[in-house]
Every structure is written in C-alpha cells, then in structure tokens.
Amino acid sequence: MxxxxxxxxxxxxxxDTEPLHRKAYFKTFNQLGIDVSEELYTSFTGASTKRVCDTLIERFVLSETYEEIAAIKRAHFKDYFYNDAEFxxxxxxxxxxxxxxxxxxxxxxxxxxxxxxxxxxxxxxxxxxxxxxxxxxxxxxxxxxxxxxxxxxxxxxxxxxxxxxxxxxxxxxxxxxxxxxxxxxxxxxxxxxxxxxxxxxxxxxxxxxxxxxxxxxxx
Structure with a gap:
C-alpha cells in the first residue's frame, strides 16, 4: 500500500473563487436595483445559481427571468475571473x-x-x-x-x-x-x-x- x-x-x-462570486453577485444586485442584506447573501452559501435567482425573483418581485439574472451574474464573474488582480x-x-x-x-x-x-x-x-x-x-x-x-x-x-x-x-x-x-x-x-x-x-x-x-x- x-x-x-x-x-x-x-x-x-x-x-478561492468565493470572493469573485460575491463581487459578481453584488454587482448584479446593484444592476437589478435591489438591496440584498448580508444575512440573505449568507443564506445562499452552497446554493445553485438557479436557487439564488429564484429566491431573488420571489423576494423582490423581479420581472427578470432566472436565465436573464444568471447571464448578468455570469458576465460579471467572468470579468472578475480574468481581470481581478487579487485572484x-x-x-x-x-x-x-x-x-x-x-x-x-x-x-x-x-x-x-x-x-x-x-x-x-x-x-x-x-x-x-x-x-x-x-x-x-x-x-x-x-x-x-x-x-x-x-x-x-x-x-x-x-x-x-x-x-x-x-x-x-x-x-x-x-x-x-x-x-x-x-x-x-x-x-x-x-x-x-x-x-x-x-x-x-x-x-x-x-x-x-x-x-x-x-x-x-x-x-
């Protein structure tokens, strides 16, 4: 053996991509014009993007679809992934x-x-x-x-x-x-x-x- x-x-x-996901999510929240508390964000730990988006749509009565929100978040994540100096x-x-x-x-x-x-x-x-x-x-x-x-x-x-x-x-x-x-x-x-x-x-x-x-x- x-x-x-x-x-x-x-x-x-x-x-450690967590800081990038965090930045990408908060930039997305900003773009959607919603105020997500630290407590709510913490509750998303380990959840799929779909579950996060569905929760946001329901909680903030958003007109955007899951696919639209996921696409915004993905674009921000990609940007941070390639351009964030700390990553x-x-x-x-x-x-x-x-x-x-x-x-x-x-x-x-x-x-x-x-x-x-x-x-x-x-x-x-x-x-x-x-x-x-x-x-x-x-x-x-x-x-x-x-x-x-x-x-x-x-x-x-x-x-x-x-x-x-x-x-x-x-x-x-x-x-x-x-x-x-x-x-x-x-x-x-x-x-x-x-x-x-x-x-x-x-x-x-x-x-x-x-x-x-x-x-x-x-x-």
Missing part, C-alpha cells in the same frame, strides 16, 4: 501539484464546479499538464457528501482506494471522502469558516505538510 493518486477538490483547495492560486498549491507530478503520482480533479469553470481555472493557471483527469460534480447524478465523485475519480486514476488521498476543505467534501473510504487530508485556511474536520484523517494549514515523505507514514 502506497500513495499513488491524489484527488483534488478545486474551490477552497486550488483556488490567484491558493498559496503553496502549485508547488504541491508540481511535487506530486514529479514524484509520479496521478492527479485527478474532483470538483462540484461546472466543467466550464474547471477549464477556465486550468487554462488561466496552466494546470492542464499535471492532471490525468477531471470530473465535474455538475455532470453526476449525486453530489457531495455522496461518495460517487471520489469513487469515480479513483477509477479514473486506475488505483485502488487505499492508494488514493483526497484533499478537501469542506464538511461535505470530507464526508464524501470518508464515505468513499479514501484517506482525506483537510486543508484549513483563513478563508475557511464553520467547516467540520472531524472525519478528516489529517488536517493541515500549509501544503508543504502534504509532501510525499511527510505523509508516506499513512500509506
């Missing part, structure tokens, strides 16, 4: 990805984001060559905390589950890895709020702690 594959979550692990990879993650790649470890991306967003991130930051495969939870029947995405990622890596490790940052993702019976490293950053790490096998706040020689004792 040894570490042969690492299954990466994306948001909160490789990049970058999470500290230390590029070095970790390169480290695994150089050590012959198979890398698979297993994210709830849409494939469009995944491809945008990979293209912007030049990550394509390091990864053997990508899975979008948006294309699956079940979503995290269901283990389907990680079981499929391990199959894509062509490795038994005991030779895989998941890197996650959210309660749902950690639970999904646990249910898939895959070793899970939880990444905790100053962006992380109210997540439960109890089921993670190891919790780190610096990616250098996940280098091969430091975690080989677990495998």
């Amino acid at each position: 040894s570490l042969k594959a690492v299954l990466f979550d994306m948001d909160g692990v490789i990049v 970058d990879l999470i500290s230390g993650v590029r070095e970790l990805i390169q480290h695994y790649y150089e050590n012959g470890i198979t890398l698979i991306l297993a994210s709830s984001a849409t494939m469009v967003t995944i491809n945008m991130v990979f293209e912007k930051f030049g990550l394509e060559k390091y990864f053997s495969g990508k899975i979008s939870g948006a294309d699956l029947k079940e979503s995290k905390p269901h283990p389907e995405i990680f079981i499929k990622a391990a199959e894509m890596a062509v490795q038994p589950l005991e030779n895989c490790m998941v890197i996650e940052d959210s309660t749902n993702g950690i639970l999904a890895a646990h249910r898939a019976n895959i070793f899970c490293a939880a990444y905790k950053s100053f962006h992380t709020h109210n997540q439960d790490y109890d089921l993670a096998n190891i919790v780190v706040s610096d990616y250098s702690e996940l280098e091969v020689d430091k975690i080989s004792k677990f495998f």
